[in-house]
Amino acid sequence: MLDMEDFSLVEPTLALHRYLVAAGLPAAITLQARLRRTERDLETVVRTPTCVRLVKGAFPRGVADDHQGREAIDAAYLQLGRTMLTPQARAAGFRPVFATHDDALTRQLVAVARHNDWSSHEYEFEMLYGVRPAQPGSRSCGAKASPSASICHSAATGGPM
Numbered sequence: 001m002l003d004m005e006d007f008s009l010v011e012p013t014l015a016l017h018r019y020l021v022a023a024g025l026p027a028a029i030t031l032q033a034r035l036r037r038t039e040r041d042l043e044t045v046v047r048t049p050t051c052v053r054l055v056k057g058a059f060p061r062g063v064a065d066d067h068q069g070r071e072a073i074d075a076a077y078l079q080l081g082r083t084m085l086t087p088q089a090r091a092a093g094f095r096p097v098f099a100t101h102d103d104a105l106t107r108q109l110v111a112v113a114r115h116n117d118w119s120s121h122e123y124e125f126e127m128l129y130g131v132r133p134a135q136p137g138s139r140s141c142g143a144k145a146s147p148s149a150s151i152c153h154s155a156a157t158g159g160p161m
Contacts, residue, residue, distance in 0.1 A: 001053060003030040007061055014041060021050050030099075032057030033077035034066050042083055049093030053126065054080055056100065074105060081109045085116050085123065096123040 004013040013029065020027035027050060031038045034057030045052055056073050060066050067076045077100070083089070084096035098109055106125055113123055 001028040001030060001051070003053075005059055007035075007059075007065065010035070010037070010041075014045075017045070017050070021048050028053065028095075028097075030055055031080070033080050034058075034060065034073050036065060036067060038076070038080060039083075042080055046083055046086070046089045046094050047092050051095040051097060052084060053097040053099050054084065074102070077102075077105060078108055081105070082112050085109065085112045085118055087116050090116070090118060090122065097126060098124070099126040099128075101127050 002013050002017050004010055017027050017029045029045065029050070030053045031041060031045075032055055042052065054077065056077055057066075067073045081096070081098060084094070084098075089096070098106070100106060109125075113120075
């Protein structure tokens, strides 16, 4: 999974991702809902057989580059999620991954996925291990000793699996 936190690395990382996918290699990329440019970046990526992990984004840049405030970032996240869950994305072999601790967004995205006939094994939700207390029935997908291991959530229910 290619990831970039520094804004100056967005374009080179996207270029590397395009190169790897064109070469037939299994490449995935993380995109930030906070960045205004992500909608345009996603338009191209969503038509390819690749995986995108959508995050909200933790490092603000300013009004010119970012959606401002939690409501605007959440709205952008949901709109990007809708794009990732279109029937056209599914037909292209695209695999959406939603990295969020936001239960309301999770429920909305599960509803979009169901509406667009995505089965629960065709997309996933990720949470960072230890960010919030474990819920009954949740399980770690990674090494329990790692502070960055994911918690799996069932796409079918939006709840822990």
